[in-house]
Amino acid sequence: EAGVAQSPRYKIIEKRQSVAFWCNPISGHATLYWYQQILGQGPKLLIQFQNNGVVDDSQLPKDRFSAERLKGVDSTLKIQPAKLEDSAVYLCASSLVGWTGATNEKLFFGSGTQLSVL
Amino acid sequence: AQKVTQAQTEISVVEKEDVTLDCVYETRDTTYYLFWYKQPPSGELVFLIRRNSFDEQNEISGRYSWNFQKSTSSFNFTITASQVVDSAVYFCALSGTGLTGANNLFFGTGTRLTVIP
Numbered sequence: 001e002a003g004v005a006q007s008p009r010y011k012i013i014e015k016r017q018s019v020a021f022w023c024n025p026i027s028g029h030a031t032l033y034w035y036q037q038i039l040g041q042g043p044k045l046l047i048q049f050q051n052n053g054v055v056d057d058s059q060l061p062k063d064r065f066s067a068e069r070l071k072g073v074d075s076t077l078k079i080q081p082a083k084l085e086d087s088a089v090y091l092c093a094s095s096l097v098g099w100t101g102a103t104n105e106k107l108f109f110g111s112g113t114q115l116s117v118l
Numbered sequence: 119a120q121k122v123t124q125a126q127t128e129i130s131v132v133e134k135e136d137v138t139l140d141c142v143y144e145t146r147d148t149t150y151y152l153f154w155y156k157q158p159p160s161g162e163l164v165f166l167i168r169r170n171s172f173d174e175q176n177e178i179s180g181r182y183s184w185n186f187q188k189s190t191s192s193f194n195f196t197i198t199a200s201q202v203v204d205s206a207v208y209f210c211a212l213s214g215t216g217l218t219g220a221n222n223l224f225f226g227t228g229t230r231l232t233v234i235p
Contacts, residue, residue: 106153
């Protein structure tokens with residue numbers, strides 16, 4: 001079974017530039033998540049999709065970050081303009097069902113995109 | 119507010135030693151879930167275990183075991199007879215049953231385990 005695919009693996013940009021990350025979840029997984037992992041910290045949820053609708057984006061810095069999930073499958077996360085503090089690994093994860101109240105399923109993670117903002 | 123504390127930043131053990139990774143959590147939810155994930159050098163987080171707040175039975179899976187104690191809000195993870203392949207960063211995580219955050223995992227800062235051959 002194919003896992004969660006992410007690209008690119010690495011990205012280096014200068015501050016104020018734009019950048020986009022792509023994620024393809026496991027086939028059939030309804031829920032998709034984007035996490036930000038700053039060096040030395042645990043991952044922090046940025047946004048959660050259920051199919052193509054947003055379930056939770058309370059921690060997404062909406063003035064510069066945006067995300068979409070076209071047709072409830074692939075997703076892109078964009079940063080525009082980037083700041084130095086955005087340097088982190090951006091992890092995409094998916095789960096089979098997700099938001100069903102009492103069901104807190106395990107998440108399947110991709111290998112992440114490591115972003116360096118200079 | 120949800121919070122997970124992993125006080126051990128880094129641990130080094132010699133192969134075949136046992137090692138325990140500590141996890142302490144805070145939550146106001148009466149129903150919640152606790153997780154352990156492993157992050158090897160390749161970067162992806164790998165699910166190890168999920169526990170709900172009503173099940174305090176300890177669990178053993180091969181060389182891995184977990185000790186859940188609600189009285190001390192702890193969910194510790196023990197690796198018996200450690201191996202070099204166990205070297206990774208281990209994250210403890212907590213999720214509640216909030217309206218919009220049913221699967222919002224709150225991660226600790228992780229414990230980097232190095233197993234020396």
